[in-house]
Amino acid sequence: MNILMEVVKDITPTEEEVKDLKKMSEKIIDQLYNRFKENNLIPPVVDILQVGSTDRNTNLKDDYDIDIFVRFDKNTEKELIGKYTLSIGAKVIEDLGGNWWVEYAEHPYLSGKIGKYDIDIVPCYKIEWGEKIISAVDRTPLHNEFVKKTLEKIDKIKNNKNYNNINNINNNYNDDENYQLSIYDEVRLLKKFLKGTGLYGSDLKTKGFSGYLCELLIIYSGGSFLNLLKDSENWKSSKKIILKEIYELYDLNNYKFKDFEDPLIVYDPVDLNRNVAAALSKNNYCKFIHYSYLFNRTPSKSFFYNYVDIIKNKLNDRFKGYTLTLCIKRPSDLVDDIIYPQMEKLQRGINKLLVENDFQYITWDIDATENLCYLSWEFLVWKLPNVNIKVGPPIFNKKNVDKFISKNDRYFIEDCRLYAYTERKYTYVDDLFRDLIDGKLKGKVPYPKNINPENGFILKNNVPYYNKD
Amino acid sequence: MNILMEVVKDITPTEEEVKDLKKMSEKIIDQLYNRFKENNLIPPVVDILQVGSTDRNTNLKDDYDIDIFVRFDKNTEKELIGKYTLSIGAKVIEDLGGNWWVEYAEHPYLSGKIGKYDIDIVPCYKIEWGEKIISAVDRTPLHNEFVKKTLEKIDKIKNNKNYNNINNINNNYNDDENYQLSIYDEVRLLKKFLKGTGLYGSDLKTKGFSGYLCELLIIYSGGSFLNLLKDSENWKSSKKIILKEIYELYDLNNYKFKDFEDPLIVYDPVDLNRNVAAALSKNNYCKFIHYSYLFNRTPSKSFFYNYVDIIKNKLNDRFKGYTLTLCIKRPSDLVDDIIYPQMEKLQRGINKLLVENDFQYITWDIDATENLCYLSWEFLVWKLPNVNIKVGPPIFNKKNVDKFISKNDRYFIEDCRLYAYTERKYTYVDDLFRDLIDGKLKGKVPYPKNINPENGFILKNNVPYYNKD
Numbered sequence: 001m002n003i004l005m006e007v008v009k010d011i012t013p014t015e016e017e018v019k020d021l022k023k024m025s026e027k028i029i030d031q032l033y034n035r036f037k038e039n040n041l042i043p044p045v046v047d048i049l050q051v052g053s054t055d056r057n058t059n060l061k062d063d064y065d066i067d068i069f070v071r072f073d074k075n076t077e078k079e080l081i082g083k084y085t086l087s088i089g090a091k092v093i094e095d096l097g098g099n100w101w102v103e104y105a106e107h108p109y110l111s112g113k114i115g116k117y118d119i120d121i122v123p124c125y126k127i128e129w130g131e132k133i134i135s136a137v138d139r140t141p142l143h144n145e146f147v148k149k150t151l152e153k154i155d156k157i158k159n160n161k162n163y164n165n166i167n168n169i170n171n172n173y174n175d176d177e178n179y180q181l182s183i184y185d186e187v188r189l190l191k192k193f194l195k196g197t198g199l200y201g202s203d204l205k206t207k208g209f210s211g212y213l214c215e216l217l218i219i220y221s222g223g224s225f226l227n228l229l230k231d232s233e234n235w236k237s238s239k240k241i242i243l244k245e246i247y248e249l250y251d252l253n254n255y256k257f258k259d260f261e262d263p264l265i266v267y268d269p270v271d272l273n274r275n276v277a278a279a280l281s282k283n284n285y286c287k288f289i290h291y292s293y294l295f296n297r298t299p300s301k302s303f304f305y306n307y308v309d310i311i312k313n314k315l316n317d318r319f320k321g322y323t324l325t326l327c328i329k330r331p332s333d334l335v336d337d338i339i340y341p342q343m344e345k346l347q348r349g350i351n352k353l354l355v356e357n358d359f360q361y362i363t364w365d366i367d368a369t370e371n372l373c374y375l376s377w378e379f380l381v382w383k384l385p386n387v388n389i390k391v392g393p394p395i396f397n398k399k400n401v402d403k404f405i406s407k408n409d410r411y412f413i414e415d416c417r418l419y420a421y422t423e424r425k426y427t428y429v430d431d432l433f434r435d436l437i438d439g440k441l442k443g444k445v446p447y448p449k450n451i452n453p454e455n456g457f458i459l460k461n462n463v464p465y466y467n468k469d
Numbered sequence: 470m471n472i473l474m475e476v477v478k479d480i481t482p483t484e485e486e487v488k489d490l491k492k493m494s495e496k497i498i499d500q501l502y503n504r505f506k507e508n509n510l511i512p513p514v515v516d517i518l519q520v521g522s523t524d525r526n527t528n529l530k531d532d533y534d535i536d537i538f539v540r541f542d543k544n545t546e547k548e549l550i551g552k553y554t555l556s557i558g559a560k561v562i563e564d565l566g567g568n569w570w571v572e573y574a575e576h577p578y579l580s581g582k583i584g585k586y587d588i589d590i591v592p593c594y595k596i597e598w599g600e601k602i603i604s605a606v607d608r609t610p611l612h613n614e615f616v617k618k619t620l621e622k623i624d625k626i627k628n629n630k631n632y633n634n635i636n637n638i639n640n641n642y643n644d645d646e647n648y649q650l651s652i653y654d655e656v657r658l659l660k661k662f663l664k665g666t667g668l669y670g671s672d673l674k675t676k677g678f679s680g681y682l683c684e685l686l687i688i689y690s691g692g693s694f695l696n697l698l699k700d701s702e703n704w705k706s707s708k709k710i711i712l713k714e715i716y717e718l719y720d721l722n723n724y725k726f727k728d729f730e731d732p733l734i735v736y737d738p739v740d741l742n743r744n745v746a747a748a749l750s751k752n753n754y755c756k757f758i759h760y761s762y763l764f765n766r767t768p769s770k771s772f773f774y775n776y777v778d779i780i781k782n783k784l785n786d787r788f789k790g791y792t793l794t795l796c797i798k799r800p801s802d803l804v805d806d807i808i809y810p811q812m813e814k815l816q817r818g819i820n821k822l823l824v825e826n827d828f829q830y831i832t833w834d835i836d837a838t839e840n841l842c843y844l845s846w847e848f849l850v851w852k853l854p855n856v857n858i859k860v861g862p863p864i865f866n867k868k869n870v871d872k873f874i875s876k877n878d879r880y881f882i883e884d885c886r887l888y889a890y891t892e893r894k895y896t897y898v899d900d901l902f903r904d905l906i907d908g909k910l911k912g913k914v915p916y917p918k919n920i921n922p923e924n925g926f927i928l929k930n931n932v933p934y935y936n937k938d
Contacts, residue, residue, distance in 0.1 A: 233867075236865055237885065282884075282885065283882060283883065283884075286864050286882050286885045287882050289864055289865075290864045290870070290882060293867065293870070311881075314878065314879055315879050315881060315890065317879075318856060318879055318890045319854060319855040319856045319892060319893075320854065320856060321854040321856055322854065358849065360850075362856070362858055380827065380853055380854060380856075381829075381850050381853075384849055384850075385788060385789065385790040385791065385849060386788040387787060387788045387789060387790055387831070387849075389831055395755050395758055395759045396705055396758075398702075398762065401759075401762070409783065410783055410784050410786075410787055412780075412784060413752060413755050413756055413759060414752065415751075415752075416706065416751065416755045421784065421787045423788060424788075
């Protein structure tokens with residue numbers, strides 16, 4: 001049994017899991033349908049359908065997400081589609097013994113829990129292929145339709161041809177003779193590979209690959225995880241992917257595809273003006289290329305499981321500089337997608353100030369728990385003598401020369417320019433952070449609304465370093 | 470009495486000084502002439518003449534240099550002109566009660582001391598205007614001829630016109646009614662200004678202005694020190710000066726002047742392929758421009774006396790970084806012009822290594838006494854934690870990626886490139902200097918023949934710096 005087969009067996013939902021998920025989602029849809037009918041809401045409700053990976057058979061084992069979309073006629077008022085769905089959805093979840101709450105994206109939707117199942121009931125408009133969306137989630141049912149249809153089509157071709165992609169592509173593997181990998185297995189392998197390497201998730205914290213992006217990439221690769229990795233190890237900056245299915249969907253004679261500045265561009269078959277990989281950061285894109293290369297060179301199960309931890313531990317096992325962490329109270333009601341961009345903005349501002357003050361850092365990171373946000377740094381230089389060099393104008397620029405020498409007594413000439421010795425504002429990096437916490441750096445550093453350094457404190461972890469003296 | 474008048478009175482040789490200098494040089498020339506004649510050496514000796522500032526009346530008070538040039542016919546062998554001049558010159562100096570020694574430039578010449586007088590007796594070939602030189606010093610008598618003739622001519626024009634440059638140019642000065650500055654005073658003022666600001670001397674240590682360059686600049690300014698400074702405060706990079714007298718000396722229709730990369734280019738009237746300001750460093754050029762500007766704005770006597778010391782003291786009166794001096798034994802028989810370029814080469818090599826090892830210096834300097842050479846640095850960063858970051862290849866370059874990751878276990882990806890944590894070679898700058906002294910850095914740093922770090926030791930002067938902790 002080869003590596004991939006071992007992983008597939010580990011990550012495929014059991015038959016029972018699949019059956020139970022189906023049963024539960026049908027039950028919800030049935031009850032929603034009945035209640036909308038009772039209330040004379042069909043129309044405006046056009047249909048009710050399950051979407052997402054559990055519907056497409058691309059979910060990993062132990063994933064109990066059920067996403068139900070209630071599609072309304074395009075002429076219904078936006079306020080009403082939320083109101084109807086929330087009130088009726090809530091009753092259905094209650095009837096099934098669960099509890100519910102309201103979540104907010106562009107418009108409100110219903111979330112709930114029934115036993116082990118995580119339920120989302122989302123209202124949207126029914127739009128046709130190529131039509132403009134009205135609400136942000138209107139594309140989702142079309143994504144679902146496209147992925148289901150296309151995976152099924154490719155999977156049939158794979159099976160009709162009795163095509164065993166793994167044996168054909170990489171002879172390092174001895175496939176289990178009795179089992180042929182389905183295209184659904186291939187999607188799951190990619191998702192698991194990305195989880196193991198820390199690249200799965202399109203949220204603003206992870207900045208990695210969404211489930212939908214994984215499905216499109218497996219479609220792009222002709223239904224083969226290994227083919228994808230053989231391809232991606234050669235990707236360069238600004239890789240563009242236009243699925244051939246897109247040309248079957250639309251008449252694209254002389255069509256000029258939109259330009260994106262993202263590292264990876266995967267045109268959305270449902271909306272050609274949208275890049276499905278927009279959330280992927282440049283660094284994660286590079287990691288994916290590099291990990292593809294490493295996996296192709298030396299396949300190993302660890303890529304699917306604890307690769308990101310192995311790397312973290314290895315990088316941590318070394319001499320360290322001076323480490324300092326700024327901890328800030330996290331507002332209880334805010335999700336990662338709100339918190340992380342604000343932490344990043346704050347850290348970028350502090351980094352700029354650190355550079356201006358000659359404090360050299362070699363690593364910087366952000367993290368958050370339920371109660372606290374952590375912004376951390378590791379410094380090469382954290383204490384400095386109380387002398388600084390201020391850069392002045394070229395000696396030829398007399399107006400600025402006058403201004404500079406009137407303010408700076410101890411100046412000298414170097415490279416046709418004036419420089420002056422001045423006193424340093426911060427000789428110790430801790431003092432800079434203390435001023436930050438005291439609110440004294442407003443205007444020099446952004447103080448984000450929800451991640452305010454004034455609610456912060458400093459954590460020091462001065463690991464002693466090797467020093468001959 | 471204004472500033473310039475005060476300075477002029479202070480720096481003009483007394484009548485007695487001038488008379489005595491003339492007497493001594495005539496005595497030497499007479500005796501040389503007699504002895505060459507006795508030995509049937511006229512010809513090949515064509516003439517014997519005094520050159521230099523004491524001959525041109527541009528020397529400062531208390532300058533007792535007498536330069537005598539013995540000019541030979543162009544057909545005389547190079548070896549012989551030295552031999553004749555050294556033997557006959559030595560006898561003449563002995564006859565006059567002095568002592569002598571041989572100095573070496575491109576060819577040997579005689580140096581001696583008679584009482585307070587410093588004598589040089591130099592053999593050269595007599596060449597005509599526009600002729601190619603045979604030995605390096607053949608230009609000197611022509612320099613002398615050009616300067617004497619031109620200064621005299623301009624001085625006459627100044628006096629005939631009853632032209633008082635100081636009152637006309639700058640009304641801040643009230644000239645002494647009874648005294649009219651001669652062009653010789655103006656040359657002396659420039660020399661004294663450059664001495665006071667540390668810019669006088671074209672040796673490889675000073676890299677400033679030669680006496681000949683001062684004379685040409687006063688000629689360029691029409692015979693006025695103040696006019697020169699009004700002009701020079703506006704000089705930019707690569708200032709070109711072609712004296713109008715050059716056009717009178719040569720037929721220069723469509724002549725293309727040679728290009729020089731120096732900061733200031735003053736074409737030598739005696740040899741248009743030579744830049745008289747070649748020795749001037751860019752930094753000293755910039756200082757001259759800036760000091761001209763400052764003097765024009767606020768004239769002060771200190772520019773002529775202790776300006777360079779005032780600045781040094783002011784710059785020294787400040788908080789300091791970590792200072793370290795490498796002291797190396799100075800070979801007893803070598804002049805500054807040999808020693809300084811070697812010290813500079815060594816310091817440049819060490820600077821490169823300091824940067825590679827992340828030690829940040831803010832000042833560096835060289836100096837030498839009779840017995841020791843000093844290379845000194847002032848550091849902002851002199852101790853570092855034992856972690857370093859090694860820059861690797863872009864992730865796309867697989868061949869180099871393989872090489873890099875086979876050697877560096879703790880690597881990570883940033884900006885599409887590999888980086889690795891490594892251990893630092895030097896965590897303390899003193900260790901680097903100790904390795905240098907132990908001869909362990911050969912191949913990484915030049916070990917100059919005469920300034921060998923292996924003959925060195927470290928001087929530390931760790932001035933404590935302001936630190937809140």
